[in-house]
Every structure is written in structure tokens, then in C-alpha cells.
Amino acid sequence: GAGVSQTPSNKVTEKGKYVELRCDPISGHTALYWYRQSLGQGPEFLIYFQGTGAADDSGLPNDRFFAVRPEGSVSTLKIQRTERGDSAVYLCASSSAGLAGAGANVLTFGAGSRLTVL
Amino acid sequence: GEDVEQSLFLSVREGDSSVINCTYTDSSSTYLYWYKQEPGAGLQLLTYIFSNMDMKQDQRLTVLLNKKDKHLSLRIADTQTGDSAIYFCAVGNSGNTPLVFGKGTRLSVIA
Numbered sequence: 001g002a003g004v005s006q007t008p009s010n011k012v013t014e015k016g017k018y019v020e021l022r023c024d025p026i027s028g029h030t031a032l033y034w035y036r037q038s039l040g041q042g043p044e045f046l047i048y049f050q051g052t053g054a055a056d057d058s059g060l061p062n063d064r065f066f067a068v069r070p071e072g073s074v075s076t077l078k079i080q081r082t083e084r085g086d087s088a089v090y091l092c093a094s095s096s097a098g099l100a101g102a103g104a105n106v107l108t109f110g111a112g113s114r115l116t117v118l
Numbered sequence: 119g120e121d122v123e124q125s126l127f128l129s130v131r132e133g134d135s136s137v138i139n140c141t142y143t144d145s146s147s148t149y150l151y152w153y154k155q156e157p158g159a160g161l162q163l164l165t166y167i168f169s170n171m172d173m174k175q176d177q178r179l180t181v182l183l184n185k186k187d188k189h190l191s192l193r194i195a196d197t198q199t200g201d202s203a204i205y206f207c208a209v210g211n212s213g214n215t216p217l218v219f220g221k222g223t224r225l226s227v228i229a
Contacts, residue, residue, distance in 0.1 A: 004160070031214040042122075042206055042219035043161065050214060059216075091160060097214035104149045104168070105210050107217060109160035 002026075004110035006092050012116045013082055021077040021113045025094030031055075032075050033107060034067055035091040043091055049075060082117045089114045120144040122220035124207055129226045136194040138223045140207030145188060147209040151217060152181065152192045155204045164192070164205075194225075202227045 005024040013019055025032050031050055035043035045059040049069045057067075064082075069075040079086055093107040121143045130136045142150070148169045153161040167174045167181045167190075174181045180193040194201055204224050208217040 033216055035219075040221070042221045045216045045218070048214070048216050055214070056216065093161075095214060103212065104151075104166050105212070105214055105217065106163060106166070107161075108163070109153075111158070111160045 004092055004094055004108055006090075006110035006113050008113055009111065010114045010116075012118065014118050015082060015084060017082050017117075019079045019082055019115060021079075021090050021115070023075045023077070023092030023094075023110060025073065025075070025092070026096075026108055027073075029094035029096050029108075030072070031095045031097055031105075032069060033093040033095075034075070034077050035093065037089045037091055037112070039088075046077075079115075082115075084117050087115055087117045120147065120209060120218040122207055122209055122218055124205075124220040124223045126221065127224050127226070129228060130197050132197060132199055132227055132229050134197055136192075136197045136201070136225055136227075138192045138194075138205050138207075138225065140190040140192075140220055142188050142190070142207075142209045142218075144209065145185070146211065148211045149209070150181075150183060150190050151208040151210070152179075153206040153208060153219075155206065155222070157203075161206060197225075197227050199227045199229055201225060 033048040034046040047057040052072045064080045089112040093109045097105040151166040152164045178195045204222040207220040210217040
């Protein structure tokens, strides 16, 4: 697609529920990133994929968070047993940078999915 | 790990220059970026600089890098009301390793 698409744009859920957030990256971008942005904060890295595999998941806060990218394109971020502290905007970005490529890593971001846990 | 710091707020009059500052801790960072975020929107890349450069100019934007002090700045000439947004500094390395972002500087432009 022309840009990075994220759905839903807004999600309100109750504490303890399961949530899935979807990201459709730019066609052909092999690297895909999930960031979380809390109110008044900068984007905080969660996980990134090179192709289908998670190259670095060190930013996932705990085992309630999981992400997949089974075909190397669309990715889903899954949050189990949501807590109020999970409320944030979840940002997805993609880039064409290779694993050990030279040059800048230019990330193109989607508009984000705003998650509110009541 | 890498730590990126920015002042939180900046207010300028329309037509004046804005200077947004950023410091970082990892001297091995090879690329440094400036992103802009308008309300309700995702982050938009404005410009970036490679660590072997001191300055990069792109129309109204000038990026200055002091690698010794690990200090990066973004100057916006002739600031307009449409420049009101949050500006994020980010640093990273070659390849597809993730960028580390600062908390952002909210720029308010007064007409």
C-alpha cells in the first residue's frame, strides 16, 4: 500500500480482556516495528521483525504481549489480560533497511492504534 | 542503553527561528533523525544526518551535530503556525536496528 495502515484506530476495552492490533506495512518493506507511546512520552520500542522472524523483542514489557508476522507482511500485536497501564497509542512502522545494510534506517509510521483499558 | 533527552516545550513568535535541542548518550550512534508529530497523526520524518557530518540544510530546516558533545539541534527558519507540533529526536545505527526516541519537544508558534 501507499502507507502504513493500522487498525483499529481506536479500541476501548475492559480490564482483563484480550486485544489484537493490526499493522499493514508498506509493500516490500522487510522490516516492521512496534512502538508504544504513552501520554506525554516519546515512542518506546517494543519489538521488530525482519521478514517473518522477530529480530529483537527486548522491548516487550512482559509475557502478556506477543506479536506475529506469519507471512512477512501484515503483523498483529496481541495483548492478553489487558491492564489499565496498557492504555497508550501503539505505533507501527516499516522500513526497507536490511539486517546489516548501510545507510539510514528511515522508518515510515502509521497513524497508530489508541488503546484505552477501562 | 541509549538515552535521548529533549526539552519538553518551546514557544516562538511567527516569523522567528526555532531551535530544538537534543542530547544522546551512545557515541556509536551513526544516524540521527528528526521526526514531527501533529495531533492525531503518526510520526513524519523531517530529516536525518549521518554522524560524520556537522551540518545538513534542507530548505527551512538546518540540523547541527556536535558529535563530541553528543548534541543535536534542529533549527526552523521563519517559523509558521503550521510548524506547531511535537518534534522528536531519534538515534540509531546502520541496518534495521530500532531507533531510540526522545520524549519530544512541543513547539507552539504564536501568531
